[in-house]
Amino acid sequence: MSEVTATSSSATAAASQSLRDTAKWLVGGVVATAAGVFAGSSLTAFGSVNPLIDTSRFSAAIIGLLLGFVALAFILGYAVRVLTRESMSFNELLSSEDKDILATKNLLEDRYRYMLPVGVTSLSEYVGEVDKVVKKMQRTNEDLAFIAQAARDASVITADASFLFVRRRFQALILILSWTTPLAILGFGLFAWAANPPKPTPIPPAFSLTIHGSTHR
Secondary structure, eight states: OOOEEEEEEHHHHHHHHHHHHHHHHHHHHHHHHHHHHHSSSHHHHHOOOOTTTSSSHHHHHHHHHHHHHHHHHHHHHHHHHHHHOOOHHHOOOOOOOHHHHHHHHHHHHTTTTSSSSTTTOSOOOOOOOHHHTTOOOOHHHHHHHHHHHHHHHHHHHHHHHHEEEEEEEEHHHHHHHHHHHHHHHHHHHHHHHHSSOOOOOOOOSOOOOOOOOOOOO
């Protein structure tokens, strides 16, 4: 049983790390995009747009820039949420009021209901039963076996809790990407268009005059 528990914990830890690595890649992409916008030619050209003469282009550039960076801010914020959780204790799982942890706890109670002792319907009740046994002055072999089993169960559940929590936040990140990515493209595209007005076409002269000199022989 201990080998199975260790294998399960390692697998869930590896899966969680894989999601975090993907989130890190997204954070790097956001930073690179922001740096590219600041270092790009569009930002340089934006300085030549006169807000008093070309008000519409100047306003469009500002709106596009704001839309792009708001989208990047959402992506960065949700990606960082994935990276801020590495582990979760059993007590935190049971006592936290965080909506993601509460949803994770409900999922775990359904998934591991088969582990619960007879008459116990929740993880909190399971912990209560374990506390009762631990507080006994004298414990039987059955009590010791129950405590050992509870420790193994807690190890499996907390490992799975960390993975499910990270996966939940990663799924939220993917959902955010579905609308922030088009918004960033639209915003920076609008900015690039507005910051690079077409060069004025030179007006051709009304007539041309060519003077030929006389040829002397």
